[in-house]
Amino acid sequence: MGSSELKRSKDSVSSDESARRSSFPDEVLERVLSLLKPHRDRSSVSLVCKDWYNAERWSRTHVFIGNCYSVSPEIVARRFPRIRSVTLKGKPRFSDFNLVPENWGADIHSWLVVFAAKYPFLEELRLKRMAISDESLEFLAISFPNFKALSLLSCDGFSTNGLAAIATHCKNLTELDIQENGVYDKGGSWLSCFPESFTSLEVLNFANLTSDINFDALEKLVGRCKSMRVLKLNRSVSLEQLQRLLVNAPRLAELGTGSFSQELTIREYEELESTLSNCKIMHTLSGLWDAKGIYLPTLYPACSNLTFLNLSYAALQSVELAKLLAHCPRLKRLWVLDTVEDKGLEAVGLNCPLLEELRVFPADPFDDEIVHGVTEAGFLAVSFGCPRLHYVLYFCRQMTNAAVATIVQNCPDFTHFRLCIMNPGQPDYLTNEPMDEAFGAVVKTCTKLQRLSVSGLLTDLTFEYIGRYAKNLETLSVAFAGRSDWGMQCVLGGCPKLRKLEIRDCPFGNAALLSGLEKYESMRSLWMSACNVTMNGCRLLAREMPRLNVEVMKEDGSDDTQAYKVYVYRSIAGPRRDAPPSVLTL
Amino acid sequence: MSTPLEHDYIGLAETSSMERSSDNISSSSIPSIEDKTSRTTNDTSLNLKETELRLGLPGSHSPERKLSLFGKDFETNDKTGSPLKNLVSGAKRGFSDAIDGSNGKWVFSMNGKSDVKLAKGAVLASPKGGLDSKSNSQQPRTSVSVMKEVAGVSQSPKPVQDKQNLVSPVNEHASAPAAKAQVVGWPPIRSFRKNSMASNLAKNSDEGAGCTCMYVKVSMDGAPYLRKVDLKTYNNYMEFSSALEKMFSCFTIGQCNSNGLVQDGLSESRLMDLLHGSEYVLTYEDKDGDWMLVGDVPWEMFTDSCRRLRIMKGSEAKGLAPRAMEKCKNQN
Numbered sequence: 001m002g003s004s005e006l007k008r009s010k011d012s013v014s015s016d017e018s019a020r021r022s023s024f025p026d027e028v029l030e031r032v033l034s035l036l037k038p039h040r041d042r043s044s045v046s047l048v049c050k051d052w053y054n055a056e057r058w059s060r061t062h063v064f065i066g067n068c069y070s071v072s073p074e075i076v077a078r079r080f081p082r083i084r085s086v087t088l089k090g091k092p093r094f095s096d097f098n099l100v101p102e103n104w105g106a107d108i109h110s111w112l113v114v115f116a117a118k119y120p121f122l123e124e125l126r127l128k129r130m131a132i133s134d135e136s137l138e139f140l141a142i143s144f145p146n147f148k149a150l151s152l153l154s155c156d157g158f159s160t161n162g163l164a165a166i167a168t169h170c171k172n173l174t175e176l177d178i179q180e181n182g183v184y185d186k187g188g189s190w191l192s193c194f195p196e197s198f199t200s201l202e203v204l205n206f207a208n209l210t211s212d213i214n215f216d217a218l219e220k221l222v223g224r225c226k227s228m229r230v231l232k233l234n235r236s237v238s239l240e241q242l243q244r245l246l247v248n249a250p251r252l253a254e255l256g257t258g259s260f261s262q263e264l265t266i267r268e269y270e271e272l273e274s275t276l277s278n279c280k281i282m283h284t285l286s287g288l289w290d291a292k293g294i295y296l297p298t299l300y301p302a303c304s305n306l307t308f309l310n311l312s313y314a315a316l317q318s319v320e321l322a323k324l325l326a327h328c329p330r331l332k333r334l335w336v337l338d339t340v341e342d343k344g345l346e347a348v349g350l351n352c353p354l355l356e357e358l359r360v361f362p363a364d365p366f367d368d369e370i371v372h373g374v375t376e377a378g379f380l381a382v383s384f385g386c387p388r389l390h391y392v393l394y395f396c397r398q399m400t401n402a403a404v405a406t407i408v409q410n411c412p413d414f415t416h417f418r419l420c421i422m423n424p425g426q427p428d429y430l431t432n433e434p435m436d437e438a439f440g441a442v443v444k445t446c447t448k449l450q451r452l453s454v455s456g457l458l459t460d461l462t463f464e465y466i467g468r469y470a471k472n473l474e475t476l477s478v479a480f481a482g483r484s485d486w487g488m489q490c491v492l493g494g495c496p497k498l499r500k501l502e503i504r505d506c507p508f509g510n511a512a513l514l515s516g517l518e519k520y521e522s523m524r525s526l527w528m529s530a531c532n533v534t535m536n537g538c539r540l541l542a543r544e545m546p547r548l549n550v551e552v553m554k555e556d557g558s559d560d561t562q563a564y565k566v567y568v569y570r571s572i573a574g575p576r577r578d579a580p581p582s583v584l585t586l
Numbered sequence: 587m588s589t590p591l592e593h594d595y596i597g598l599a600e601t602s603s604m605e606r607s608s609d610n611i612s613s614s615s616i617p618s619i620e621d622k623t624s625r626t627t628n629d630t631s632l633n634l635k636e637t638e639l640r641l642g643l644p645g646s647h648s649p650e651r652k653l654s655l656f657g658k659d660f661e662t663n664d665k666t667g668s669p670l671k672n673l674v675s676g677a678k679r680g681f682s683d684a685i686d687g688s689n690g691k692w693v694f695s696m697n698g699k700s701d702v703k704l705a706k707g708a709v710l711a712s713p714k715g716g717l718d719s720k721s722n723s724q725q726p727r728t729s730v731s732v733m734k735e736v737a738g739v740s741q742s743p744k745p746v747q748d749k750q751n752l753v754s755p756v757n758e759h760a761s762a763p764a765a766k767a768q769v770v771g772w773p774p775i776r777s778f779r780k781n782s783m784a785s786n787l788a789k790n791s792d793e794g795a796g797c798t799c800m801y802v803k804v805s806m807d808g809a810p811y812l813r814k815v816d817l818k819t820y821n822n823y824m825e826f827s828s829a830l831e832k833m834f835s836c837f838t839i840g841q842c843n844s845n846g847l848v849q850d851g852l853s854e855s856r857l858m859d860l861l862h863g864s865e866y867v868l869t870y871e872d873k874d875g876d877w878m879l880v881g882d883v884p885w886e887m888f889t890d891s892c893r894r895l896r897i898m899k900g901s902e903a904k905g906l907a908p909r910a911m912e913k914c915k916n917q918n
Contacts, residue, residue, distance in 0.1 A: 097771030154776065180778040208778060235782075289782070313782055337783075363783055365773045395773060422773045479772065504771075 029055035039064040061085060066524050068106055068130065069549065072573040073114035085124035085149075086115070092527045092567055093477075094502060095129055096154055099529055099565070101553060103580045107131045107157075109139070110578075116143040124149040124175075131155065137162030141169035149175035149203070156182030160190045160209065167193035174227075175203035188213030188236070194221050201225040205232035207256050207287060212236040223248045232256025235289045239264060243272045250278045255302075257287035260295055260314065269298065277301035286310035293320040300327040308333040312361045315339045322347035333357040338373040338395065345378030349385025357391035358382055365395070365422060376403035383410035390448075391416040398429040399456060404438035414446040418453035424480035424505070427457040434458055440465035443473070453477040463487035467494025475500040488512035492519050502527040510537030513566070517541070520548050525569035533563045541568065542586035549575055550586045800889060806834050806866075806897035817889040823881055830868070834897060867898045 033056050036042055046056040062085040065071060076083075090106025092099075108130045115122050122144045132155050140147065147170050152158075160183065166176065167190055192214050194201075201221065206213070213236060222228060222245050231249060233242065237258025246252070264272065272295075279302040291314035303309075306328050311321070312335040321336065321344040331352045336344065338360055348355065360374055376399045383389060389411040399421050408414060419438075427434055435456035443449060443465050450472055454462060458481035466473065467490035474497050482488065488508040491501065492515050500523065509532035520526060535552065542550040553565035575585040800817045813833050820826040868880040872891040880888070880895070 094771065096776045097774045098777070099771045180776055182777065312779070361775070361779065362773065365775055365780070365783075395775075420773055424769065424772065477774075479774075505769075 026051070026055055026058075030059040034059040034061070037062075058082060062087070062124075065089065067569055067571075068111070069573065069576050070524070070569060070571045073111045075573065077114055077118035081118070083119050084122060085126075086111075086119075086122065087126040087128075088130060089128040090130035090155075092502070092525065093129070093500075094504065094527055094529065099504070101580065101582050104553075104583060105131070105576065105578050105580070107133075107136075107578065109133070109136045112136055112139055112143065120144065121146050123147060124151075126151040126153075127155055128153045129155065131157040132162070133157050134159055134162035134165065138165035138169075141165045146172060148172055149177075151175065151177040151179070152181050153177075153179045154181060159184035160186045160188070160211075163206075164190035164193045167191065168195070171195075171198065172200055173198075174200050175230075176201065177203055177205045177230075178208045179205060181208055183208060185209050185211045187211050189217075191221065192217035196220075196224075199224045199226065202227045203230040204228065205230065205256065207232040207234050209234045210236070215241055219244060219248070228252065230254040230284075233258040233287060235259050235287075238262040239272060239295065240268055243268070243275050246275045246279065250275075252279060252282055254284035255279065255282055255287070256310075257285075258289065260288045260291040264295070269295070273298040273301070281305060284308040284310075286313075288314040290314070291316060293317070296320055296324050299324065303327040304330070306331060310335045312337055312359065315363055316344070317341075318344035318347065322351070325351040328352065329354075331355055333391075335359040335361070337361050337363045339363045340374075341372055342374055342378035342381065345374060346381040349381040349383075352386060354388060355382070355386035356388050358386070358389060359391075359393040360395055361393075362395040362422065373397055376400050379403065379407055383407040387411060388413070390414050393418040393420075393453075395420045395422055397422055398426075399435065399438065400428045400430050401433065401435060401437040401441070402428075402430075404435075405441040408441050408445040412445050413448060414442065415448050416451040417442050417446065417449060418451065418477070419455055420453065421456040424455075425457045426455075434461070436461040436465070440469075443469040447472065449473055451475040454481055455479065456481075459483050460487035460490070463490040467491045470495050472497055474498060476502070478503045478506055480505045482506045482508060485509055485512035485515070489515040492516035498522075499524045501525075503529070503531060505530040507532055509533055510540075513537050514541060514544075517544055520545060520568055521570050523570070525567065527565075527567050529565040531566075533566055534561050535563050536561070538563045538566055539586050547571070551579065552584045552586065554582045554584065800892075802870075802892055802894045804830065804833070804895040804897065807899045807902070809834065809897075815895075817892060820885075822885050823888075826885075827868070830895075830897070865900050867900055868895065869898050870895045 029051065033042075033045060033052075036045060039062070042056055042060060046053045057079050058081065060080050061082060063076060063080055063083050064087045065076070066089050068088050068090045088108070088111065090108075091104060094100060095104070106129060108127060109132075116139070120143070123146050125140065125147075126149070130152075132152065137158055140150070142165075150166060150170075150173070158181075163176075163178070166173065188209070188211055191206075194217070198221075202225070204221075204225075213234065215237070218237075219241075222231065228249050229252060231245070231252055232254070233245075233256055235258055237245075239258075239260060239262040242257055246255075276298050282302050283305055285299070285302070285306055285308070288311060291311075293316070296316075303324070304327065307330055309324075309328060309331055315337055316324075316339060318340050321340045325331070325347050328351065332354055334348060334352065334355060334357070336348075336359070340347075345360070348358065360378070362373060364373070374394070374396050376396070379392075379394055379396070379399075380403050383406070387410060390413045392414065393416075396419075399419065404419070408417075421435070428438075435454075436459055438456070439452070439454050439458070439462045442452065449470055452466070452470065452473055452475070454477070460483045463482060463486075466476065470476075473495050476491065476495070476498065478501075485508055488503070488506070489512055491498070492512070498519070504527075506528075508528065513528065513533050514537060516526070538550050538552055542548070547570060549569055549571045551567045552563045553567070555564045579585055801814045802817060803812050803814055805812045815826075815829065815833070817826070820829065869877050870880050870888070870892045871894050872878050873893060877896070883891075
């Protein structure tokens with residue numbers, strides 16, 4: 001750094017900032033800040049002073065936008081000129097459960113148009129709950145010559161034709177990750193659109209797709225992409241085909257199998273076993289649709305380094321799970337179906353001392369008469385055996401306050417506690433009391449708690465506890481709970497770090513809604529549906545807080561004075577202009 | 587792309603509830619789902635109706651049901667609005683597109699490969715559902731409920747009115763406390779997972795039920811273990827006996843590998859000789875528990891009444907053996 005450059009950079013700083021002039025030239029500051037990755041840290045840095053704000057914005061290459069309507073693409077492009085990677089989230093989370101109208105918005109296209117002009121060297125796009133059409137995918141594919149990574153999670157609006165466009169035009173693609181989207185699957189021919197010369201793919205996840213794929217094209221693609229490290233197949237891929245693919249990709253770190261239940265001859269079984277035993281560096285295993293117990297032993301040799309095992313599409317029994325887990329000593333994350341029952345979870349407690357995350361999904365969520373599944377006993381067993389557990393998602397049909405109290409005593413480090421007692425408003429099945437004390441124990445004991453989902457019969461007391469004790473809580477999901485406005489008021493009055501609050505089917509009304517006036521600007525969003533909020537309450541909120549967007553979703557035939565679904569979020573882009581007729585912006 | 591579900595359900599009698607459901611699924615491009623509904627009406631029609639009605643009738647629930655959702659502390663509050671109305675409006679576009687597709691491909695179309703390929707060389711084990719038999723009995727109802735919910739979700743608003751026709755039967759059977767309202771978006775599970783489990787259950791209910799496949803045990807005197815065959819995959823005694831021959835030839839000829847499993851490329855003619863000779867006789871246990879000689883009755887009657895099979899040593903089948911030889915010669 002010559003002294004002349006130093007002088008020049010100092011001159012370029014306006015005199016307004018002379019009070020706090022940084023002693024570093026901008027270039028040095030930018031270089032230092034470019035090493036800073038987490039977007040929250042970057043936000044903090046940008047608030048220090050004007051110099052730092054500028055250095056930060058010039059050095060930022062990845063932008064994370066948690067709510068696509070909180071800001072406009074033009075504003076983003078103006079502030080950050082050198083973006084190469086974008087993460088965007090769109091619809092409210094309850095859209096995953098069909099609570100948001102189909103044409104609600106969150107369309108990516110307007111963003112892509114701006115990006116094409118301002119970020120022609122864009123490399124990565126990660127979208128969650130956005131609407132994306134085939135035309136948009138094609139536009140993306142042809143507008144960004146350096147495009148490398150596309151990840152779509154819980155998006156909708158596109159078909160496999162859009163994927164074909166990506167495959168055809170993105171010559172430098174390293175990642176194509178299609179997860180849990182509403183994809184219109186027109187068939188597997190899109191895979192053959194990758195040209196023969198294309199060899200750069202490292203991550204391929206099409207587990208979401210349902211139709212048969214062109215296996216020949218897939219086999220060739222895997223064969224020529226020597227750097228492939230993540231491969232997640234869909235259900236149509238058979239065991240025999242899996243074996244053929246793995247022969248060409250022994251260095252896979254993450255594998256999602258297809259259907260794990262084809263009838264095999266002895267020779268095929270042994271071949272599969274031998275091929276899988278070469279996959280020693282695998283740390284993530286998923287897929288395993290329709291897994292039959294007799295074939296699971298082929299996996300054993302591949303499990304020694306496994307840290308994440310996703311069995312949530314394999315209806316295993318407890319014994320099968322126990323045998324498999326005995327070979328997974330390093331497991332940190334486990335997703336299972338409740339077909340494994342409490343006995344299977346006991347095996348988890350016994351075999352997985354390093355476990356940090358457990359998700360138990362229901363195999364039969366809609367049948368109340370199912371007697372099996374998991375109970376509080378399974379959860380308890382895991383908590384005794386896995387003291388490092390900090391993330392749990394647990395669907396069950398019965399729970400007790402005492403069990404939860406013991407669980408959090410065993411595992412006080414919970415950061416994410418999502419308990420879903422599937423029958424709405426169900427009390428402690430032993431004492432018949434509300435589940436208030438359970439969640440009270442959670443928030444009192446787990447001081448690091450960031451995310452909480454409550455369920456069961458809950459009075460306002462639960463929310464008093466949450467407001468008073470959950471000092472680090474950022475996301476709260478509430479359904480069929482509470483007694484009066486007081487509950488919601490407690491949460492809005494406490495919980496200093498609250499960012500996302502989603503409520504459905506609770507008796508919270510205008511008083512509760514309006515008690516959070518000051519709070520909502522420090523939050524990303526609030527969702528309230530099937531509560532007691534009225535249009536007048538929403539109008540008042542919108543009037544008092546001009547920097548909030550207050551949107552009400554109308555229902556056909558519903559009472560016009562009731563605000564049936566309300567979505568409130570802070571925005572510097574003003575009210576959105578692409579709302580459908582059923583969404584009113586107040 | 588074929589829809590492999592269909593072949594299992596051709597020709598099954600429809601019940602009245604099936605007809606009602608076919609009125610309400612107005613799209614003609616989901617035959618496999620209607621067929622599946624008819625298939626699963628082997629349960630009592632009352633249960634099926636309960637199941638149908640639990641599938642989120644938008645805006646059509648009765649106040650009593652509301653109470654059961656929120657517990658006894660809540661009054662029925664009309665102002666709160668109906669959670670069930672969400673059913674159609676919240677649909678993800680992907681599903682309706684999937685139904686509207688001309689080939690009728692449904693989001694969870696299944697693997698085209700048949701699970702049963704017993705006749706093709708030796709196999710490791712007979713296919714069995716991933717869920718145990720206890721849960722199999724629950725599945726037909728559940729599979730209908732989940733799939734129909736998906737079907738309902740994907741439709742445009744028009745069929746919402748159709749579905750409201752189902753309301754009156756709900757009230758007729760409202761005495762059943764288990765008829766809980768199927769609340770939209772509850773339990774909170776993403777659509778992809780819901781659909782995957784639906785087809786999972788559907789697959790297993792195929793194998794668990796008695797109508798579309800019929801697994802029976804086959805034992806052979808002197809063999810170290812039994813086999814299972816699906817009688818439905820054979821059309822006559824010829825196919826059946828040759829399949830059995832392939833399955834069991836190793837035990838008579840003694841050419842098993844160290845695991846005791848059948849190897850490829852065995853000579854099957856030797857077993858035929860043995861069967862046609864006095865050494866072995868094929869018998870079965872019928873519905874009444876009697877041991878009968880295979881081949882006396884027409885094939886369909888045999889498959890209906892056969893509970894299990896035993897390849898008996900000729901010496902034990904005293905008195906039957908000469909007839910067995912004759913029967914075999916007549917058939918072959």
